[in-house]
Amino acid sequence: MAAMNDEKLPLRYVTPIAWANAALTEPLALLNDHAHLEKKAATNALELLSRWPEPVPPENWVQSMTAVARDEVEHLAVVTRLLSRRGGKLTRSHHNAYASALHKLVRRGKGPDELVDRLLISALIEARSCERFALLGEACDDRELAKLYKGLWASEAGHYRVFLGLARDLPEAHRVDQRWDEMLDEEVKLITAQPPGAKMHSGLH
Ligand SMILES: [Fe+2]
Ligand SMILES: [Fe+2]
Secondary structure (H helix, E strand, O other), X not given: OOOOOOOOOOOOOOOOHHHHHHHOOOHHHHHHHHHHHHHHHHHHHHHHHOOOOOOOOOOOHHHHHHHHHHHHHHHHHHHHHHHHHOOOOOOOOOOOHHHHHHHOOOOOOOOHHHHHHHHHHHHHHHHHXXXXXXXXXXXXXXXXXXXXXXXXXXXXXXXXXXXXXXXXXXXXXXXXXXXXXXXXXXXXXXXXXXXXXOOOOOEOO
16 A cells, blocks of 8 residues: 555645644534535445446446445445434535436436546545545644545545546547546646535635
8 A cells, every 4th residue: 555645646736734723623514515525425336336338347346336336335334324413413405416426427418428427526536535634634633534534545546547447448548648638637627616614625715
């Protein structure tokens, strides 16, 4: 496993540590938002599992999606356990404006292009979450929470590589790098436009 921050993430906006300090002022709200993201990440992996490119799933497709989904459910269990032990409650509904805006970039109904976009957006969300877990791990004084965030950093870094790798292995791989470049620019606009708050994908004042 690479040491924290050793790996270069491709992101084109670097979140300042002030973001983590602000988000950690409401740790229960942050854990609730975080739990919902883990749940969404699990369902996204299961959803992608059956979206494999025709005619048959690539060799590592089902295995990769299953492994990601299993990891995310495990993360969800850890986060919700912590939330409840600390007196917090998982809310029923949740909205992630950042992820919704990213999903609007998907070229729906465009066959292989749609799949490329879905994989790249999954990779982007993983990479941004990974960046933010590293910051939270660094900024957090609470040892239990710091351990959680530092532990998740490595797992989400692995997921980012899985999704990007699957996209690059598609038969349409020649179009993937250009689309990745466009998406990295779009992601900067979206993450910096988010309002501040105790959320994994919030902005700064
Ligand atoms: Fe996760
Ligand atoms: Fe993940």
